[in-house]
Amino acid sequence: xxxxxxxLMRVLRWLLAALFLITGALKAIDPVGTAQSIGNYHLLxxxxxxxxxxxxPWLEILCGLALLSSQLRRGGWLLALLLSAVFLxxxxxxxxxxxxxxxxxxxxxxxxxxxWVALLDTAMLALSLRGVSGFVRxxxxxxMRSESRMG
Amino acid sequence: xxxxxxxxxxxxxxxxxxxxxAQLSWAxxxxxxxxxxGVEEIVAVFRFTNTGENAVTITEVKTDCGCTTAxxxxxxxxxxxxxxxxxxxxxxxxIGREVKAVHVTTSDVPNQxxxxxLEVTIPPLLTLSPRMVWWxxxxxxxxxxxxxxxxxxxxxxxxGVVAEGEGIDHSLQQLTATEYRLHLTPKDLTKSAKIRFWxxxxxxxxxxxxxxxFAQIR
Amino acid sequence: xxxxxxELGLLFILAxxxxxxAGWLKPEVFSRDSIPSISVQDAQRTGREQSxxxxxxxxxxxxxxxxxxxxxxxxxxxxxxxxxxxxxxxxPGQTIIVYCDQETCNxxxxxxxxxxxxxxxxxxxxxxxxxxxxxxxxxx
Numbered sequence: 131x132x133x134x135x136x137x138l139m140r141v142l143r144w145l146l147a148a149l150f151l152i153t154g155a156l157k158a159i160d161p162v163g164t165a166q167s168i169g170n171y172h173l174l175x176x177x178x179x180x181x182x183x184x185x186x187p188w189l190e191i192l193c194g195l196a197l198l199s200s201q202l203r204r205g206g207w208l209l210a211l212l213l214s215a216v217f218l219x220x221x222x223x224x225x226x227x228x229x230x231x232x233x234x235x236x237x238x239x240x241x242x243x244x245x246w247v248a249l250l251d252t253a254m255l256a257l258s259l260r261g262v263s264g265f266v267r268x269x270x271x272x273x274m275r276s277e278s279r280m281g
Numbered sequence: 282x283x284x285x286x287x288x289x290x291x292x293x294x295x296x297x298x299x300x301x302x303a304q305l306s307w308a309x310x311x312x313x314x315x316x317x318x319g320v321e322e323i324v325a326v327f328r329f330t331n332t333g334e335n336a337v338t339i340t341e342v343k344t345d346c347g348c349t350t351a352x353x354x355x356x357x358x359x360x361x362x363x364x365x366x367x368x369x370x371x372x373x374x375x376i377g378r379e380v381k382a383v384h385v386t387t388s389d390v391p392n393q394x395x396x397x398x399l400e401v402t403i404p405p406l407l408t409l410s411p412r413m414v415w416w417x418x419x420x421x422x423x424x425x426x427x428x429x430x431x432x433x434x435x436x437x438x439x440x441g442v443v444a445e446g447e448g449i450d451h452s453l454q455q456l457t458a459t460e461y462r463l464h465l466t467p468k469d470l471t472k473s474a475k476i477r478f479w480x481x482x483x484x485x486x487x488x489x490x491x492x493x494x495f496a497q498i499r
Numbered sequence: 500x501x502x503x504x505x506e507l508g509l510l511f512i513l514a515x516x517x518x519x520x521a522g523w524l525k526p527e528v529f530s531r532d533s534i535p536s537i538s539v540q541d542a543q544r545t546g547r548e549q550s551x552x553x554x555x556x557x558x559x560x561x562x563x564x565x566x567x568x569x570x571x572x573x574x575x576x577x578x579x580x581x582x583x584x585x586x587x588x589x590x591p592g593q594t595i596i597v598y599c600d601q602e603t604c605n606x607x608x609x610x611x612x613x614x615x616x617x618x619x620x621x622x623x624x625x626x627x628x629x630x631x632x633x634x635x636x637x638x639x
Contacts, residue, residue, distance in 0.1 A: 180529045181522075196510055204506050205503055205505070205506025205509060208504070208507045
């Protein structure tokens with residue numbers, strides 16, 4: 131799989147990995163603030179929020195590491211796809227509901243940045259789709275090549 | 282097909298972002314403080330330096346709350362120049378964890394305002410436990426006590442208790458430098474009553490603060 | 500493809516360990532404000548069945564522009580001065596519903612939690628959707 135990866139894809143994979151590592155780390159060091167942010171989206175039941183706040187950042191960090199590794203890269207792409215899709219759902223739901231995530235009272239907010247975040251989530255999703263399709267197609271190509279050799 | 286299109290959006294975006302690099306470098310974007318009890322204002326200074334090659338203009342500094350003000354000496358910073366944003370947070374009667382944000386918009390990246398955060402944990406100057414006591418009308422007239430605890434290690438003192446309303450006797454007892462007891466005895470349980478107790482707390486160099494406790498006969 | 504799913508599963512399992520350690524190191528994640536929330540519909544129904552005290556956790560300007568009828572203002576920063584009218588009006592056993600600007604504003608939760616902690620009031624709720632939701636429900 132490494133041989134068929136273009137230079138562009140490799141750079142983008144590194145960028146995506148860096149993004150997940152950074153955002154995951156930022157969330158992992160402040161689980162209380164992360165729980166607050168997740169709660170602000172009002173999408174998850176209150177009881178699940180603390181567990182998500184603890185678990186999701188580490189999923190992101192591992193995703194970043196997996197994308198950089200050769201052994202777990204496919205799993206990394208799948209996880210990136212999953213995480214990007216989830217982020218996009220959260221951001222889109224906040225945009226649709228007109229939520230102003232930050233508030234003068236108490237917030238770890240991103241005022242007016244939601245459209246940009248949604249764009250970023252979409253881009254991440256697209257890249258992850260490309261990455262996953264990269265190894266989904268590969269076995270088929272190998273099968274076709276071996277068939278043509280036999281035939 | 283769709284993935285290819287979205288893919289190109291990603292490419293375009295990453296190129297745009299890499300070009301539009303913010304020029305201001307911040308010493309700290311989040312300042313965490315643990316002020317002592319009774320402070321009226323909390324000041325945090327966010328320092329930055331223009332590490333870019335062009336002058337940067339700070340076009341907007343906005344706080345989320347009327348309780349927080351942010352000021353800076355000037356708006357244009359030459360390359361290599363440093364500056365600071367002075368944030369003053371008016372505490373009021375707040376206690377516990379508070380996070381106040383300041384949003385700074387600069388000329389180099391007008392679409393990406395920087396969010397500065399001031400995180401404080403404000404200890405209560407006086408803790409009343411409980412804050413309200415009550416008796417049932419025509420019930421038993423057992424005296425009740427409100428514990429008044431000043432913040433540990435603080436230089437505050439309770440300097441007076443004023444009752445507003447009739448029907449309940451009170452006396453203040455000091456146990457230690459920071460522990461007091463307010464003893465309350467109802468005079469006549471046949472009549473309903475709502476009494477407020479204003480407790481004055483004084484700290485050297487600060488204005489006297491009043492805390493309110495309630496006693497009811499219902 | 501199955502290999503990719505195996506790797507994905509491994510990542511999910513691996514993440515549990517640091518997450519668990521983080522949870523053990525910072526148990527305060529679990530003790531966030533536990534004030535129950537109530538929808539506008541349920542709040543109005545409760546208001547018909549029993550006496551409800553509405554508390555507005557917004558600032559004076561917002562309150563002046565419009566508020567729930569008979570609501571009283573109470574904010575964290577003006578606690579000591581605003582607590583008096585609240586306590587004068589509140590009767591024991593009365594349900595309290597606290598609201599503020601929008602879904603995500605935490606002032607109502609902070610005020611509700613402080614009322615519960617300092618005054619031992621049990622039946623206290625935060626209004627889901629805040630003032631916007633109430634106004635929307637009462638426009639139709």
